[in-house]
Amino acid sequence: MLAKTPTTETSFLDELFDRGLLIETGVDGLYGRSGLFEAIGDGFQALVSRYGAADKAEVVRFPPAMARSVFEQSGYMKSFPQLAGTVHCFCGNPADHVSLLQTIEQKGDWTEGQKASDVVLTPAACYPLYPTAARRGDLPVEGRLYDLLSYCFRHEPSKDPARQQFFRMREYVRMGTPDQVTEFRANWLERGQKLIGDLGLPFAVDVANDPFFGRTGKMLAVNQRDQRLKFELLIPIESEENPTACLSFNYHQDHFGKTFGLTSADGEVAHTACVGFGHERVILALLKHHGTDVARWPASVRTALGL
C-alpha cells in the first residue's frame, strides 16, 4: 500500500523538493539530487552487484552520449524519434558570434544556427555497447556478459518524478545463442523479484512493450507483447493504477546482432537480452513506500542498502 497521500494538494514531487531530496532546475524532469538521494542509490547499485556477482560480468561505463553514426545505424529514429536528443554546436566565426549574441540579447531564437555534432545522447545504457562488442569478433562459445551504467536521455518532460529526462540506467547485457540469452533473462526475472522483495517494496511483473512512435509503432508494440519479448517489474510510485516500470527484462532476439554485425562462436547472428534497472525509479519507490525519513525505514531494508 502507498504511504497515505497528505490531504493537501502537495504532490510527491513537491514533497521531494521540500525535503531537498530532489532539486529544481526550472525544467520538468531535470533535477539535482541530494547526498542522501545518492547514498540510497549507491546502496541499491551495490545490492544489484551482489545479486549479479557470481556471473562475473565485464564492467564497462560509457559517458551519457554515443556516436551519431552508431545511433543512426541503430534505427532508434525509426522507433522512438520523439525521445531522442541530438547534441548541436556553434561552428561559426567571430562575425557569426557577434550576430549570435545580438540574437540572444534580443531574446530571439539563437539555437537555429547550431549545427548537429557527431554525438547523440544515449537513450538506453546498452546502445553504445553493441558495435563495441561486435568489433571484438565472434563471441566466445560461452557468449559474453556486460555490466553497464550510464545517464540516459529521453525527451519526455513530465511532473512525475519517476519520468525524468535525464536518469541513470544500470544494465546487464547478455550476448550469445538464443538458449544462453533466454536463460539469462529467466534467471534475472527471478532474481529481480527477490531483490525488490529485499527492499520491502510491493510489485507486479507483467508483459510490456516499448513506446514505439506512430501507427506502425502500434503494430510493433502488439508484436512485442505477443512474443513476450519484454517483461517489466512494476511498482506503484506516482499512482496505484499506473505503476512504474522499475526493472525490465528484454529479449531482443537477433535485432541488435543483425543491426551491428554481432556473431556467435559458430558464425551465426548473435542473440542478445538485457535486464535494466531504473536507478532513480527504485530510489523513488523506496522514498514513496518507506517515507522520506530514511532513519525510520525497516531495519532489513537499511541493511540491504548498507544505510
Add this chain to the structure above:
Amino acid sequence: MLAKTPTTETSFLDELFDRGLLIETGVDGLYGRSGLFEAIGDGFQALVSRYGAADKAEVVRFPPAMARSVFEQSGYMKSFPQLAGTVHCFCGNPADHVSLLQTIEQKGDWTEGQKASDVVLTPAACYPLYPTAARRGDLPVEGRLYDLLSYCFRHEPSKDPARQQFFRMREYVRMGTPDQVTEFRANWLERGQKLIGDLGLPFAVDVANDPFFGRTGKMLAVNQRDQRLKFELLIPIESEENPTACLSFNYHQDHFGKTFGLTSADGEVAHTACVGFGHERVILALLKHHGTDVARWPASVRTALGL
C-alpha cells in the same frame, strides 16, 4: 619523468585502447571506460573526499545537463560559444516522421529539422548550482560550501585522451564574503598539491586563463591572468612541453553572484570560488606515470587509492 615512449608510433591513446582501459566509440574524445579505469577513479574521488571531509560540504549531484534559460543567463555563449552543446529534439507529427526517415535513408542531413529543447549540456559542474543556491535566499553568515560531481560536455574533438568531449568534473564551490572564498581557494591550493603528491605524480602550479572566444576573449584572458583569478595544477600527460591542467583553483569574484542574484548575509553580492578536479585527467596522469599495470604501481599510491 614520463614513462618512456615506445619507439613505435603507438600513441598514449592507442595504448589505452589496446589495454582496454578506454574504449573507442568512433568519435574523438568520446570513449567508454573499463572497470579498472573506473575503480582508479573511485579511489581518487574517495581521496578527494577525505581531504575535504573536515569542511562538511553539502553534497549535490546534477545530471549532465542544465536548463537552457539558466545557461543563457550565465553568459556562457558570450565567452565560450565554441564549446557548448545544446540538446535538440524531434517535435513533428507522423508525416514529418516519414519524411525524416526518407532523409536518413537517402543519407541526407536529417538533423536540420531537430528543434532546440529546454536543456543544454553542462559545461562545468558548478553552472547549475548558482541559481539553486540563490533561490535559498541570503547566505548564512558563515557562507556555504557545496560538493559537486558531474559529467560535463565541451565540443573540442581531439586525439589527446586528456581532452575528452564528455568528462567528469568534481568541484567544491564556496560562496560567501571575499575573505571567506579567497581563504578557501588558498587552502585548496595547498591541499591539492599535497594530494597529487600522495599520488606520486610530478606537477607544477601556474597562473592560467580560460579559453575565451575571439578577440574580446583575448582581453578577458589577459585580465584573468593579471588578476591571478585562475591557478592550475599541471601534470604532463600527452606532452612534457604542454602539461595538462588536472586541478584548477578559481576565484570568480562577484561574477556568478551578480549574474544569478546570490547575496551574502549582509545583503551584499556574494563572491564565489571553486576548486575543480579533472576526474579522467588524474586517472590518465596515473596511468601515464605509473604505467597501465596497476599491480605494479608504488604501494603508497595504491594505498592512497584503496587499490
